[in-house]
Structure formats: C-alpha cells, structure tokens
Amino acid sequence: RKEVEQDPGPFNVPEGATVAFNCTYSNSASQSFFWYRQDCRKEPKLLMSVYSSGNEDGRFTAQLNRASQYISLLIRDSKLSDSATYLCVVSPFNGGGADGLTFGKGTHLIIQP
Amino acid sequence: NAGVTQTPKFRVLKTGQSMTLLCAQDMNHEYMYWYRQDPGMGLRLIHYSVGEGTTAKGEVPDGYNVSRLKKQNFLLGLESAAPSQTSVYFCASSTLQGWTYEQYFGPGTRLTVT
Numbered sequence: 154r155k156e157v158e159q160d161p162g163p164f165n166v167p168e169g170a171t172v173a174f175n176c177t178y179s180n181s182a183s184q185s186f187f188w189y190r191q192d193c194r195k196e197p198k199l200l201m202s203v204y205s206s207g208n209e210d211g212r213f214t215a216q217l218n219r220a221s222q223y224i225s226l227l228i229r230d231s232k233l234s235d236s237a238t239y240l241c242v243v244s245p246f247n248g249g250g251a252d253g254l255t256f257g258k259g260t261h262l263i264i265q266p
Numbered sequence: 267n268a269g270v271t272q273t274p275k276f277r278v279l280k281t282g283q284s285m286t287l288l289c290a291q292d293m294n295h296e297y298m299y300w301y302r303q304d305p306g307m308g309l310r311l312i313h314y315s316v317g318e319g320t321t322a323k324g325e326v327p328d329g330y331n332v333s334r335l336k337k338q339n340f341l342l343g344l345e346s347a348a349p350s351q352t353s354v355y356f357c358a359s360s361t362l363q364g365w366t367y368e369q370y371f372g373p374g375t376r377l378t379v380t
Contacts, residue, residue, distance in 0.1 A: 196371035
C-alpha cells in the first residue's frame with residue numbers, strides 16, 4: 154500500500170527562485186494534510202498544516218485540491234536554508250489523529266547559490 | 267525541555283541478537299510512536315501508543331515488540347535482530363494542540379544488523 158506519492162527529485166533551484174511541488178494521495182477519506190521538513194540525517198519537523206482553503210506562512214504556501222486528491226507546497230524567494238527533503242503527510246482523521254500518520258517518501262530540494 | 271530523546275544513537279548488532287531502544291519525552295504527551303525510515307521507503311509506522319499501558323500495531327510491526335509502562339517512555343524491542351531491520355528508527359510523540367496532532371520526533375537511532 155502506498156497512499157502518498159511524491160516526486161523524489163532532486164529539484165535544483167537557484168537562490169531567490171520560486172519552486173513548487175505536489176503530492177498525490179489515494180485515500181479519498183483523508184481528512185488532514187501536512188508538510189514536514191527533514192534535513193539530512195535529522196528528524197522530521199512540522200513545516201505547516203494544509204487547510205482546505207489553502208494557507209500561507211511567510212514564504213510558504215500550501216494548497217489542497219480534494220477533487221484531484223493532491224496537495225502542493227510553493228516556496229517563494231527560496232533561501233539556501235530551504236535545502237531539505239519535504240515530506241507530504243496525510244491522515245484519515247481530523248487533526249491527524251492519534252494513531253500515526255502516513256508519510257510520502259519526500260521530495261529533495263537543493264537551493265543553489 | 268529536552269523534547270523527545272532516544273537511546274542509543276547508534277548500534278551495530280549481529281543477526282539473532284536482541285536489543286531495546288528507549289524513547290523518552292518530557293512534554294507530557296499522551297501519544298507516542300515508533301517509525302522506521304529506509305532509503306526509498308519513507309517513514310513507516312511500526313507501533314504506537316495512545317496512553318500509558320496501551321500499545322497498538324502500525325504498518326510494519328513484525329519482528330518488534332513495544333511497551334509503555336510509563337507515560338513518558340516508549341520502548342521498542344527487537345528479540346532476534348535480522349539484517350532486514352537495518353534502518354533508522356525514529357520515535358515521536360504528540361498531543362492535540364488546537365485541532366492538530368503535531369508529531370515531535372526524536373533524533374533517531376541508526377541500527378545496523380550484520
């Protein structure tokens with residue numbers, strides 16, 4: 154079972170550029186969506202939740218398309234420090250639920266100076 | 267707060283040996299999880315716990331056992347290690363904050379089974 158699909162990349166992007174990547178999920182009953190960030194050889198950390206109407210946090214914008222079952226992450230004015238792997242995460246429960254999340258394999262982003 | 271800590275950080279085992287990985291959290295979270303992360307596979311849930319004294323199976327539970335005797339600790343045991351269990355193991359904890367169960371991860375344990 155692979156419920157969450159992501160392009161593994163790597164995406165090589167010059168500093169200052171805008172980059173976007175998508176994630177598709179197979180479970181139409183999914184209720185909660187998140188983007189986590191994972192630096193090389195480090196633990197994942199929550200970047201942002203994804204709300205139905207879309208949401209923005211500084212340079213980061215997340216969108217949800219329930220009809221097509223995908224979520225997206227857009228990073229504007231990319232910084233060298235944005236280089237990381239971005240994990241798409243879904244859950245069938247509101248808020249993510251208590252019994253774990255389903256993670257995509259991640260998209261590797263490299264910001265080049 | 268230390269957050270989520272894991273012991274040990276690295277370990278090499280021989281096939282058939284046993285070991286226990288310890289996860290501790292000081293955030294008073296109800297829920298705790300064990301994941302494994304393999305190249306090209308992403309994070310997969312092994313076992314989880316929704317409270318002290320309770321555990322449940324995740325996606326890949328075979329070959330592992332867990333215990334949650336204290337709210338702050340979640341132990342992952344390998345009774346007879348196999349090379350297929352070579353992986354990075356992450357522990358996480360969460361609680362409901364607003365409407366979201368944000369998961370906080372430990373730094374990971376890198377396990378090699380030869």
